[in-house]
Amino acid sequence: MAKDWFTFQERIKDHFVSIGADAETNVRIQGVRTVHDIDVLVRTKYLGEDLTWIVEAKHWKSKVTKAQVLTLRSIVDDVGADRGFIVSLAGFQSGAMDASKNTNVTLKTFEQLKAHTKEVVESEILKAYKERLGIIEDRYWSHAKRVRIEYGLRHDFMDFSGHFTGQELLATARSAIMLAGVRKYPIDLQMHLTKHKGEAIAHNFQQLINWLNLNLNHFDEKLLEAEWAMYQNGDFKPRVGRTPLGEKHVTEYLADGLFQALENDD
Template sequence: MVDTEPGWMKYQREVARFFTDLGMEALVDQKVDGARTSHDVDVLVRGSYVGFDIKWIVECKAWKSRVPKEKVFALRQIVDDVGADRGFIMAESGYQTGAFEAALLSNVTLTSVADLTERLRYDLAITKLMKLEHRADEARVRYWGLSKNVRIEAGLRPESGDGGYSGTSVIAGVDSVLREIRLRGFPVVYDPIMATLASYGGRYWRDPEGGGISFDSPEALYIFLDAELTELESKLDRAHET
């Protein structure tokens, strides 16, 4: 099938997906009312970013030439008229020198998807990490909705006194490591055994030379925890099918 979607439209959707991945609402081709008039904007972004409610106006330029300063002045006026917190011009082709000068000391950022991804990489990874909390909560409800015998047969927990896979330890480990990130940031240690003991009222103390896996970045931790939860979810799916 021939792809007939224009390049500018694809670029708008790519930009919108970027902000959606940050956990925000990103709407394409929006009419926004201002104090003086209404404006057609490429992408309207709303949501919460690093703890603050935001409204961003994003203009997408899928051009082969560099963006001139006139486009920056135009976006500055729109941002001011609609009361947005910030404006972005997204262009992979770059910007003229005058455009950078026009954006100085303003609330307009000149960037590209690639550059913004790098700038916000940490925030994006943290956002993705915190979404795992909801998956852990759902897994907890599904886990305790099964009888003990079913959990054992499904490999979700070992027989009493035996070692082996434990779904409760995975859930406790995810909860604990996400809580540690909120309180102290990175580096962080994922230690499901100690987290399980803490969840049953034990004192959560970790020997610096003891067990657990240390992570220095949210990207690496997300990949690991996503795999842990995916395995748990697969076991729960099979258990609930029986």
């Protein structure tokens, strides 16, 4: 049993390491009131700041009880951890589930834990791409419409022969991120006015990230080339400033419409 429990702990630690967190087993940590022995201690920065998670590995044949949840809640509070997890082989009694509701203690089987933490990681990655889109979009709209047309960043009103339209790419990327946030795969990435990089369909998260990397890098390159040409020709006169916090970008409204249309189709 001791060997099985040790292996269970190590599998949990290895999972957190595999998603980019720092994790170690059998850690003694000083709290405000006393010292605690922790099965798995996890440190991560996925939410934009230093976080500490405490994980209890219950390789038991019996279900975890309410008392064990209350104990972990007190440990989490004493050491100032951000979240506690109990990972159980056998599951949880109803009292344990009730004791964890609306608290910072989460109860999971190992398979549920892997799915849950994967969602956390994917959410943070999508958040980073959304922030990058905001920076690109502010650069894009900082140039006058005439300048964007002249330097190949969008098509003219009656000319659909061009192969790049920044607004369409931004809106497509934003709607794709929204769909990925609710795990609505496959995601259609086809564009009408813009030649894209990569596949036109993302069947999973990794394929979407590959598409975002290819196309946002392409957009960055187009902007840099256009802005350098503007500078050389004396046309580089961007409107300086970022979109205020809490205010939507133009293509977010377009993406909302695309997202709602797809939702209504279902």
